[in-house]
Amino acid sequence: MAIDPVYTAKATATGGRDGAAKTADGSLDVKLGVPKEMGGDGKGNNPEQLFAAGYAACYLGAMKFAQSKDKSLAEIPADASVEAHVGIGPRSDTGFGLKVDLVVSMPGLDKAEVEKITEAGHKICPYSNAINGNVDVTTTVA
Template identity: 35%
Template sequence: MKKNLYTADASAVGGRSGHVRSATGIIDLDMSVPEGLGGKKNATNPEELFAAGYASCFQQALLVIAQKGGDRLDPETTVQCSVTLFQEGEAYGLSAVLDVDLKSFDQAKTLDMVRQAHQICPYSVGTRGNMEVELRVKGEAVPALADSK
């Protein structure tokens, strides 16, 4: 049974060269095309916001997996998310790379925890089958499992 836990609301005006604001007012940012594509400095873009949200959410999933396994994550654990905007024909798309450094677990345990987190993270669940997401541990690709989807 689906149980709604939280709904976030935000609005945008002006597209990529406009402004976004959350209903709470915590997010209140000018937007721009990425600077490397001719945009202005000191403004964010949708890909940057997506990367920050995905990294944070994936780290929380790792915390949940660690707790369920009776473990604790090192406070210096990091999740780096890179989101790429690409064009394919007339359409645009996104891909993501999540690079995890758990600091204190061996390789086998780390790989297992990253795979489990990818199964429960809401961003991973929401993007599965819709965009390419690559998992890495300290820069090295996480080998796919035969039955992994």
């Protein structure tokens, strides 16, 4: 499926998991470090943290977009949040894989309403679409 990008992010990483990454415009410049659980010192951010932050923000935005286009969905409260848990580990065949757990909180809405919104959000979110069929994603309503 072809897309016509309206925005393209540009970032460069050096040194791998124990290096640095920065965006071309300089707005993000992070030291990368291997988590203690993977044998590192835990200093610096890691790709899974960056992916979790990006996915959580994008998915919440996608749910808001879905609600703005489909007025049958309940209005999303201002204090809504998405917590993304991104795990990494060895795959059974070879290499490494990811597992994502999204926890959605929309205070004041009942669970059934939130579940409808989460389903609509997954259809729109580019992160959800990019990893669909490749990464195990669970969505829980808090």
